[in-house]
Amino acid sequence: MGQENGERIESAEEMLALFYAQLVPKVTLWKQRISDHPEQLATLERTIHDAFARGADMVVAGLISATMIEKGFEKACQSSRVNFSRPLQKGRETRVAVRLLGGMLFWATALYCAPKKKLLGRDDSPRVGLHVSLAQFGFGKGVSPALESRVARQVALCPSIEVAHRELVRDGITLDIKAVKRIAYQSGDGLLRLRRHRLKLFRQGKLASTGELAGKRVSVQIDGGRMKIRGKMLPASTSNASSDDVAQGQADSPGRSAKKPARSFEADWREPKLMTIFVHDEQGRMVKEHEATIDGTLTGPDAIAELVAMHLHRLGAAEAHSVTFVADGAPWIWDRIDRIIQYAGLTSVVTHQVLDCCHAVHHVSKALASLGLDADVRQGLYRQYRTLLRNGQWRRVVDELAGLERVGKSATELETEIHYLCRHGEAGRLSYPAYRRSGIPCGSGAIESSIRRVINLRLKSNAMFWKSENAEQMLQVRAHLIPNRWDESIGELAEFRRTQASDSWHWEPRPMSCKVEATDQQLLSADD
Numbered sequence: 001m002g003q004e005n006g007e008r009i010e011s012a013e014e015m016l017a018l019f020y021a022q023l024v025p026k027v028t029l030w031k032q033r034i035s036d037h038p039e040q041l042a043t044l045e046r047t048i049h050d051a052f053a054r055g056a057d058m059v060v061a062g063l064i065s066a067t068m069i070e071k072g073f074e075k076a077c078q079s080s081r082v083n084f085s086r087p088l089q090k091g092r093e094t095r096v097a098v099r100l101l102g103g104m105l106f107w108a109t110a111l112y113c114a115p116k117k118k119l120l121g122r123d124d125s126p127r128v129g130l131h132v133s134l135a136q137f138g139f140g141k142g143v144s145p146a147l148e149s150r151v152a153r154q155v156a157l158c159p160s161i162e163v164a165h166r167e168l169v170r171d172g173i174t175l176d177i178k179a180v181k182r183i184a185y186q187s188g189d190g191l192l193r194l195r196r197h198r199l200k201l202f203r204q205g206k207l208a209s210t211g212e213l214a215g216k217r218v219s220v221q222i223d224g225g226r227m228k229i230r231g232k233m234l235p236a237s238t239s240n241a242s243s244d245d246v247a248q249g250q251a252d253s254p255g256r257s258a259k260k261p262a263r264s265f266e267a268d269w270r271e272p273k274l275m276t277i278f279v280h281d282e283q284g285r286m287v288k289e290h291e292a293t294i295d296g297t298l299t300g301p302d303a304i305a306e307l308v309a310m311h312l313h314r315l316g317a318a319e320a321h322s323v324t325f326v327a328d329g330a331p332w333i334w335d336r337i338d339r340i341i342q343y344a345g346l347t348s349v350v351t352h353q354v355l356d357c358c359h360a361v362h363h364v365s366k367a368l369a370s371l372g373l374d375a376d377v378r379q380g381l382y383r384q385y386r387t388l389l390r391n392g393q394w395r396r397v398v399d400e401l402a403g404l405e406r407v408g409k410s411a412t413e414l415e416t417e418i419h420y421l422c423r424h425g426e427a428g429r430l431s432y433p434a435y436r437r438s439g440i441p442c443g444s445g446a447i448e449s450s451i452r453r454v455i456n457l458r459l460k461s462n463a464m465f466w467k468s469e470n471a472e473q474m475l476q477v478r479a480h481l482i483p484n485r486w487d488e489s490i491g492e493l494a495e496f497r498r499t500q501a502s503d504s505w506h507w508e509p510r511p512m513s514c515k516v517e518a519t520d521q522q523l524l525s526a527d528d
Contacts, residue, residue, distance in 0.1 A: 009106065012062030019055040026051060050172035053102030060144075061106050068108070068133060077132045081113050084130060086501035088113035091132060098139060101146040103173045110134050115501075128503060138494030140190070143183055147173070149490050151180055152187035156458065156477045188473025191480060191489060192505030194496045195295070195307075199507060202310040213312075214319035216279045217439070219286075220308060220340075221326050221447035222333050224271040225455035229298075230465045231266030267465045272296050272475055273304035276450045276483075277311055280324075282439040286446060292483045294450055296475050298468060305336035305512035312344035324352040326444045328359040329420060334427070336512040343512075355429040356444035360394075360421065361386050367401050367417035392433045394425040454478045472505075 009015060034044055067073055081088050091113035099105050110133035131139070138145040151168065158164035161184070165177040175183075201207035278292035286292075293311055297303045317323055323346055327333045334353070341351055364385045368378045385397045398421050401414065424430055435442050458478055459471060466474070480489040496502075 009061050009065040011066045012059050015058040015062035016055075019058050023051065023055065046170075046172075050102075053172050054104055055102075057100040057102035057104035060100055061104065064108070064137065068110075073133075073136065076136055077111055080135060080498055081111075081130070081132050083499065084113075084501065085499060087116040088129060088132075089116055094131075096131060096134065096142070098134070098142060098144065099147055099175075100144045101150060101173075103175070108134065128501065130498075130501075135498040138491075138497070140183070140186055140497075145490065145494055148183055148187055149486070151175070151183040152477055153481060153486065155180060155184035156474065156481050159458070159461070184477070185470060185473045187493075188475075188477045189505060190493050190497065191476045192473060193502040194489075194493055195476070196505050196507050197496060197500055197502060198314065199306065199310055202313060203510070207310070207314055209314060209316040209318070211316040211319065213277075213279065213315045213317045216290075216320050217281065218277065218312075218317055218320045218323045219280050219326060219441050219446065220275065220277050220312070220323060221444050221450075222273070222275045222304060222308065223327060223444065223447045223451060224273050224330070225451040225460065226269055227272055227455060227460045227471060228267045228465045229270045229471060230467050231268060234264050234266065265465075270298055270471075272298045272455055272459070272471070273301065274447065274451055274454060274479075275304055275308050275311070276447050277308075277315065277317075278446060280439070280441055284436070284439045284441040291485055292446070292450075293485070294454060294479045294483050296454065296479050298472055298475070299507075299509060301332040301336060302512040303507075303509040305340055306343070306509045309340045309343040309512075312340070312346065318345040318349060320346075320349055322350040322352065322440075324354060324440050326354045326356060326441055327447070328356050328444060329363070329424060332513075334429075335514055338514050339512045352435070352438075352440055353427065353429050354435060354440060354442060355424045357390060357432060357442045359444070360389055360424065360430060363417050363420050364389060364397065364401075367414050370413035370417070371404055389430065390432055392431055394421055394430045398422055398425070450482070453482050 030044060030048065034041065081091065091111045093109050094112045096108050096110050096112075097105060098108055110131050112129060112131050114129040140148040143151070150173070151164075154168055155161055155164040158167060161177065161181050164184075165175070165180045168175060168180060198207055274294065274296040276292050276294045279287045279290040281287055293315065295304075295307050295311060297307065312318075312323070323341075325337050325340075337353060341347065365382055368381055368385075371378075373381070385400070388394075388397050398418055401418055401421075404414070421430070432442050454475070455478075459466065459474060480486050
């Protein structure tokens with residue numbers, strides 16, 4: 001405890017007695033401190049909590065030590081080794097440094113089992129073994145499950161890793177900022193590997209259903225956000241400019257040399273795709289008591305569509321009362337709905353497709369704006385057509401728009417908007433009166449809110465640029481944290497790490513567009 005050759009931990013009772021012995025002298029000091037400076041209660045309170053956090057860590061370490069010497073624990077370790085998804089060697093005992101929730105570091109003698117040698121060298125991907133003893137408790141790499149959860153949550157909730165680090169130190173968790181970063185991304189990496197494992201089972205027809213959505217009215221909403229992704233590094237600039245040149249744009253103006261970065265990088269806007277699945281009531285309102293499921297990826301439209309199908313299957317949407325797809329007019333979404341229905345096994349479930357009413361009305365506004373009408377005339381027509389559209393009379397709106405006078409470029413713009421309304425109207429996505437009577441949501445506010453909370457408040461900010469892998473990992477952590485499914489997900493991750501081998505979270509989505517005829521080999525690619 002404390003150092004590799006420090007005090008040996010025998011039992012929880014011994015640790016509790018040791019903590020008590022260390023605590024008694026401190027109480028006297030605390031009494032004197034609060035008596036002399038009652039105004040410093042806030043600082044003293046944090047000091048006491050930090051002391052008891054260390055005491056809690058000592059008791060936890062004692063419990064772990066006592067458990068690891070039990071015969072039943074050894075049998076559980078051997079069972080995990082034998083039943084692990086990758087053949088493992090018998091293993092050897094190693095000394096591993098582990099940090100607990102209160103920040104205390106201790107060394108454990110744990111069984112590590114490497115993969116069998118015949119598996120090594122098949123490809124360039126690393127083959128990772130298993131710390132069998134620590135896996136029984138759900139440990140991540142060098143940290144307890146509670147500490148990993150705490151750090152990952154703090155990093156995901158704070159605006160930056162630096163702020164998260166400060167808050168953790170303030171709470172008594174004195175980790176290096178690089179360790180905070182590593183632990184947070186380690187958690188996201190684990191959740192992504194768990195998702196890849198589920199996708200593999202889903203493709204093989206082995207993914208079990210939880211039945212969570214059985215008999216429920218289900219809504220599915222999909223959309224894209226915006227964030228900056230760092231590109232390749234650029235070579236260092238060899239030219240120098242004066243600071244006055246930069247400020248005033250005068251080539252011959254004297255001034256101090258401007259400081260230039262040694263290297264820079266390209267940065268491009270990317271559109272992370274996000275989905276949410278939730279339960280709505282008979283009036284089309286979200287049921288707050290039922291936690292939503294959110295997931296997202298930067299891999300592209302096919303990836304998010306396959307994730308939607310996988311989650312619908314996993315949650316038991318095949319036994320739902322109805323499933324409603326609501327989104328804006330992006331073609332990449334609607335082009336993949338039929339495949340989602342097919343792969344999720346919803347062919348016997350009542351499904352609806354709804355174009356978000358606000359987006360439909362917005363395109364009416366764009367059509368009128370293209371004609372260059374007087375503001376008062378345009379406002380009057382807009383209110384009239386908005387009411388007609390909400391009442392399901394989209395054909396009348398289209399006919400009247402088509403009858404308006406148009407010239408030059410406005411003709412093309414107007415045709416585009418009319419085609420947009422016709423395409424969705426003929427697909428049955430503009431029947432808003434029927435939707436309201438049936439208690440079907442007519443708006444995509446849920447996914448718009450999810451994009452704001454999951455992406456915009458953490459991943460999209462001024463001067464914030466992400467490496468692609470880090471962005472994917474942070475997006476995954478936020479997707480589990482925001483809908484209040486974090487503890488459930490962390491428990492599933494611990495079980496996954498204990499039983500399944502996974503060397504990477506990267507995966508190749510299968511074709512989900514109805515315009516692409518996917519072969520059987522394509523549909524079973526990537527993870528098989």
